[in-house]
Amino acid sequence: MNEGTIIDATALREAARRRLPRFVFDFIDGGAYFERALARNRAAFESLCLTPRVLAGNVERSTAVSLFERQWAAPFGIAPIGMAGLVHPQIDLELASAAQSFGVPYILSTAGTASIESIQARAPALWFQLYVGRDAAMIDDLIARAEAASVPVLVLTADVPTPGKRLRDLRNRFVLPFRPTLRMALDLLRHPAWSWRVLMDGAPRFANLERYDAPGASASSLAQTMAAQSSARFDWPLFEQIRKVWPRPLLLKGVLHPADAQRARDAGVDGIIVSNHGGRQLDAAPAPLHALPAIRAAVGSELPLLLDGGVRTGEDIARALCCGATMTLLGRPFLYAAAALGPATGPALLMQCLTNELDRALGQLGCSTPTDLKPTLLNPPAQS
Numbered sequence: 612m613n614e615g616t617i618i619d620a621t622a623l624r625e626a627a628r629r630r631l632p633r634f635v636f637d638f639i640d641g642g643a644y645f646e647r648a649l650a651r652n653r654a655a656f657e658s659l660c661l662t663p664r665v666l667a668g669n670v671e672r673s674t675a676v677s678l679f680e681r682q683w684a685a686p687f688g689i690a691p692i693g694m695a696g697l698v699h700p701q702i703d704l705e706l707a708s709a710a711q712s713f714g715v716p717y718i719l720s721t722a723g724t725a726s727i728e729s730i731q732a733r734a735p736a737l738w739f740q741l742y743v744g745r746d747a748a749m750i751d752d753l754i755a756r757a758e759a760a761s762v763p764v765l766v767l768t769a770d771v772p773t774p775g776k777r778l779r780d781l782r783n784r785f786v787l788p789f790r791p792t793l794r795m796a797l798d799l800l801r802h803p804a805w806s807w808r809v810l811m812d813g814a815p816r817f818a819n820l821e822r823y824d825a826p827g828a829s830a831s832s833l834a835q836t837m838a839a840q841s842s843a844r845f846d847w848p849l850f851e852q853i854r855k856v857w858p859r860p861l862l863l864k865g866v867l868h869p870a871d872a873q874r875a876r877d878a879g880v881d882g883i884i885v886s887n888h889g890g891r892q893l894d895a896a897p898a899p900l901h902a903l904p905a906i907r908a909a910v911g912s913e914l915p916l917l918l919d920g921g922v923r924t925g926e927d928i929a930r931a932l933c934c935g936a937t938m939t940l941l942g943r944p945f946l947y948a949a950a951a952l953g954p955a956t957g958p959a960l961l962m963q964c965l966t967n968e969l970d971r972a973l974g975q976l977g978c979s980t981p982t983d984l985k986p987t988l989l990n991p992p993a994q995s
């Protein structure tokens with residue numbers, strides 16, 4: 612990407628809105644209830660200022676960070692996205708490949724539209740996100756499959772004890788099992804490229820889960836399998852059991868309370884993803900950026916903290932690191948990029964753009980590496 616290329620998440624989002632049928636755009640773009648948590652995620656970033664430091668002589672800069680015994684090109688990765696195949700049939704594979712070549716983490720969702728095994732063949736460094744659902748045998752098998760595929764990091768999502776209520780999906784009647792309405796049919800006619808792809812490749816499937824359904828299971832039974840992934844069965848004893856069997860780094864995703872973060876650390880977690888699920892679960896939830904400093908204070912300086920929810924620019928990544936994050940994740944922007952510019956091109960350009968923006972931010976903040984981004988750069992300064 613040269614200096615003149617402009618990629619920004621707002622423009623990508625608008626392009627995605629035009630390219631995708633309304634019910635698909637709303638599914639990826641929307642949040643729970645009145646979307647206050649979704650708005651809060653962005654507002655938290657927009658209102659946080661960083662004070663430039665001058666004359667630092669920081670000519671030599673690097674955006675690289677190390678985490679879980681490897682170097683990453685920059686402190687961001689791709690958050691797990693269920694049903695991403697709605698945007699494009701090859702999206703999971705393309706996102707994983709782009710992340711692999713760029714050198715940032717990609718997390719495949721339990722509800723992904725490509726299987727662990729198929730992605731691992733193209734992008735061996737994939738991380739896997741597990742919904743600890745109702746079916747214990749299925750969970751054991753998914754963990755065994757991740758281990759057999761040499762998945763280096765397992766992510767357990769904790770913030771879906773009950774499904775989120777998303778009004779846009781309900782208004783669009785986009786509920787599983789999928790039953791097209793007349794309005795949807797018209798929408799599909801207005802987006803022939805998308806409709807043609809679905810016609811050619813078939814509707815997206817829960818590729819990680821379908822083997823647990825009876826052969827030839829109906830869409831409705833697959834939908835039940837997916838619904839069973841939201842489960843309040845996931846509790847601390849179960850977390851401890853999984854910790855005992857999973858031999859490699861384990862992350863807990865969806866933590867917002869410092870006491871939960873401390874408990875996870877004491878139970879042997881290797882890192883926490885501070886997240887409100889992109890504002891898709893509890894509309895009253897705080898912005899992760901606001902929750903982060905107290906969590907950092909509670910767990911100490913060593914435990915890796917990843918943050919997602921509202922990260923849109925390299926400067927946002929710098930803001931999150933100043934507040935105590937080790938790394939950030941982005942969800943929707945990679946979907947917008949894939950919809951706007953194609954799954955092979957858009958996400959790769961977005962990665963370059965975020966890295967370039969972060970490098971510029973480091974330069975202006977008098978920093979040489981992401982580890983120089985400290986709370987002292989916050990304006991107003993962090994409370995001690």
Ligand SMILES: Cc1cc2nc3c(=O)[nH]c(=O)nc-3n(C[C@H](O)[C@H](O)[C@H](O)COP(=O)(O)O)c2cc1C
Pocket residue numbers: 638639640652690691692693694720721722723740768864886887888889890891919920921922940941942943944
């Ligand atoms: C369409 C969509 C599907 C998602 N599916 C999952 C999922 O399967 N598992 C999960 O842990 N989080 C899921 N999330 C939440 C993301 O991993 C991440 O927390 C969130 O998107 C971050 O916010 P951002 O989109 O503002 O970057 C999903 C988010 C979206 C937008």
